[in-house]
Every structure is written in structure tokens, then in C-alpha cells.
Amino acid sequence: MCANLLYSVDADRDGPGRRSLALRCTTGELVRIRPGVYLDGQSWAGLSPWERERLRLAAAVQSGRTRRVLIQQSAAVIWGIPTIGTPLEVMLLALPPVNGHxxxxLRWARRRLLEPLTTVDGLPVTSKAQTVLDMAAYLPFEQAVPAMDHVIRPDRRRGLQALEKDALRQLAQGLPTQAKRVRAMRVITFADERSESPGESYSRAVIHRNGFPAPELQQSFHSPGGRLLGRTDFFWKQQELVGEFDGAVKYGKTQTDGGTQPEHALLQEKRREDAIRATGVGFLRWSWSEVFKPAGAPDGLVQALLRAGLPQLRPRA
Structure with missing residues (x-):
């Protein structure tokens, strides 16, 4: 973490005092990252939401008087593992003799260490495997699946190898209770490296938990002449139904990524969808808004799948 953070304790000791930092926040010159920690406003404006969260966690660790170790969702952010939902707490390891509080x-929680602690970008964290196993053991199924899907694929951006399911299962035997071991095993077994985004992973977990048949992932469609028309996130062959999460995810970069114009990407996506529809399949799209809705919500994913003709084979798990 290379951001030039300003601390109120330093301002009291070496500078004009913390009141001056608060005044600079009112003008937008500074932004308060967390109590007692500030960053200049221009630097903050240039950060993505993911980078801001990493900086918030770094500030929490570095402003402690004693060693702080990030765990679970907080460690996942530092590892680059996807987390679902707005992070409200900084999750920290409660080191003996301290109990959770x-x-x-800030939330300190006791966790049985399955592997030695490590550091990422200078911040102390639980190991990559422990991080996802703790998420599987302590978080709802839908929130744990995207993280597990991610780690069983190679992380080429960070140069990290995929974690093997067998190794994760063996490590999960060290979780503190049978219930947590069962929860973790369920997530490991369900995880699938073919899911290409957190939204696809979360959607797949919702589909499974609500008793729908398992879809084929990354199904390829071809023209009568054999030309590849595209791949789809989900496909139910028996119902001839395609499911897609969140719009033009199968096409390249947006303008902000230095790639194609968003309008061009949307046009490509529409042509792809029209070509796949022409093969005779139904097409259903949804976004985060629909997938987060309760099962009974008329505008939620579950009801949309039922209207599209997908059967519920069993009640919600």
C-alpha cells in the first residue's frame, strides 16, 4: 500500500493539530478514510471502489497500537478474492488471550489457524486457503461460493496458482466444529472454475439453493455452418433456456479499461444474443438487482426463472 496516509496522532505531535485535518476535509482537500486517518482528496478520487476498500483496510491495520491480522472478507479483499455485499466491519484475528469483541x-474474532499467517502488500493476513475456508464455514452459502470459485482458478493478474479442491478438503478437516466442516465441504464440492464472474457464481448458488436444475456453464452455440456464435453463462438444455448475468459480460473491455466503446460492446452483445436466439432457445437476463431479491419477489430472479418455465425440483435448501 503506497498511498500517503495522514494520521491525526502525527498532526498532534508534529503538525498543526487534528483540527486542521478536519477543516481540510470540509474543503475537499482531504478525505477521512477512517477515524484518525486521512488521504488527499485528489488521490482518493482516482481510486476504484476496490482500491478504496483495500486502503480502508490498510489504514485500520496500520493505525493499531498492537499487531492486527486481517481475516475472512477483509483478508479476501487484500488477496483479490471477490466479496459480496457492502463491507461494514474490518475483520481481525483475535490473538490469544483476547476473545472476540x-x-x-473493527471486529476481532477467534479462528483456528489452519496454515501459518502471511503478508500481502505488507499487510498481515490469513493464508489464501484459510481465508476462503473461513468464508465457507462462517458466511451464507451464496456469499462463500464466489470466493471459492475464484481460488480454484489461476489468478493470472496476481500470478497466483489455483488451489486444488482435494487440498482444500484436507485443510478443512482442521475447522473447529463438525458443522463448520460440513458447510465448508458443501461449498468446495459446489465450486466450479468455469464461473467467470462473482455475479455468475452468486447466481448459480441462488439457483441451486432454490431447487432449480443445475445449468450447463459456458455452453457454446454455433451457426448451421459451424461458426461460433458465442458462449452463455447458463444453459438448461431440457428447457432450451439460456441464462445470462448482467448484460454484455461476454464482450471485452469498456472505454474506462482502455478498450472498446461501451456502445460498440452493447451492439456486439445484442448481435450475439440475437444470433443465439435464432437457434431456437429462450433467453433470460438478470442483474444484481434481481439476484438479491427474495424468492417470492415478483421482480426477482427466482420468479423470473419460474416464469421462463424452469421447474423447481425441490424446496429451497
Whole structure:
């Protein structure tokens, strides 16, 4: 973490005092990252939401008087593992003899260490495998699946190898209770490296938990002449139904990524969808808004799947 953070304790000791930092926040010159920690406003404006969260966690670790170790969702952010939902707490390891407790947005929790602690970008964290196993053991199924899907694929951006399912299963035997071992095993077994985004992974978990048949992932469609028309996130062959998460995800980069214009990408996506529809399949799209809705919500994913003709084979798990 290379951001030039400013701390109120330093301002009291070496500078004009913390009141001056607060005044600079009112003008937008500074942004308060967390209590007592600030960053200049221009630097903050240039950060993505993911980078801002990493910086918030770094500030929480570095402003502690004693060693702080990030765990679970907080460690996942530092590892580059997807997390679902708005992070409200900084998750920290409660080191003996301290038990779990909270202070402000900080939460210390006891965890049995399955592997030695490590550091990423200078921040102490649980190992990559422990991080996802703790998420599988302590979080709802839908939130744990995207993380597990991610780690069983190679992380080429960070140069990290995929974690093997057998190794994860063996490590999960060290979780503290049978219930947590069962929860973790369920997530490991369900995980699929073919899911290409957190939204696809979360959707697949919702589909499974609500008793729908398992879809084929990354199904390829071809023209009568054999030309590849595209791949789809989900396909139910028996119902001849295609499911897609969140719009033009199968096409390249947006303008902000230095790639194609968003309008061009949307046009490509529409042509791809029209070509796949022409093969005789139904097509259903959804976004985060639909997937987060309760099962009974008329505008949610579950009801949309039922209207599209997908059967519920069993009640919600």
C-alpha cells in the first residue's frame, strides 16, 4: 500500500493539530478514510471502489497500537478474492488471550489457524486457503461460493496458482466444529472454475439453493455452418433456456479499461444474443438487482426463472 496516509496522532505531535485535518476535509482537500486517518482528496478520487476498500483496510491495520491480522472478507479483499455485499466491519484475528469483541467498525474474532499467517502488500493476513475456508464455514452459502470459485482458478493478474479442491478438503478437516466442516465441504464440492464472474457464481448458488436444475456453464452455440456464435453463462438444455448475468459480460473491455466503446460492446452483445436466439432457445437476463431479491419477489430472479418455465425440483435448501 503506497498511498500517503495522514494520521491525526502525527498532526498532534508534529503538525498543526487534528483540527486542521478536519477543516481540510470540509474543503475537499482531504478525505477521512477512517477515524484518525486521512488521504488527499485528489488521490482518493482516482481510486476504484476496490482500491478504496483495500486502503480502508490498510489504514485500520496500520493505525493499531498492537499487531492486527486481517481475516475472512477483509483478508479476501487484500488477496483479490471477490466479496459480496457492502463491507461494514474490518475483520481481525483475535490473538490469544483476547476473545472476540467489537470496537467501532473493527471486529476481532477467534479462528483456528489452519496454515501459518502471511503478508500481502505488507499487510498481515490469513493464508489464501484459510481465508476462503473461513468464508465457507462462517458466511451464507451464496456469499462463500464466489470466493471459492475464484481460488480454484489461476489468478493470472496476481500470478497466483489455483488451489486444488482435494487440498482444500484436507485443510478443512482442521475447522473447529463438525458443522463448520460440513458447510465448508458443501461449498468446495459446489465450486466450479468455469464461473467467470462473482455475479455468475452468486447466481448459480441462488439457483441451486432454490431447487432449480443445475445449468450447463459456458455452453457454446454455433451457426448451421459451424461458426461460433458465442458462449452463455447458463444453459438448461431440457428447457432450451439460456441464462445470462448482467448484460454484455461476454464482450471485452469498456472505454474506462482502455478498450472498446461501451456502445460498440452493447451492439456486439445484442448481435450475439440475437444470433443465439435464432437457434431456437429462450433467453433470460438478470442483474444484481434481481439476484438479491427474495424468492417470492415478483421482480426477482427466482420468479423470473419460474416464469421462463424452469421447474423447481425441490424446496429451497
Amino acid at each position: 467489537r470496537r467501532g467498525d
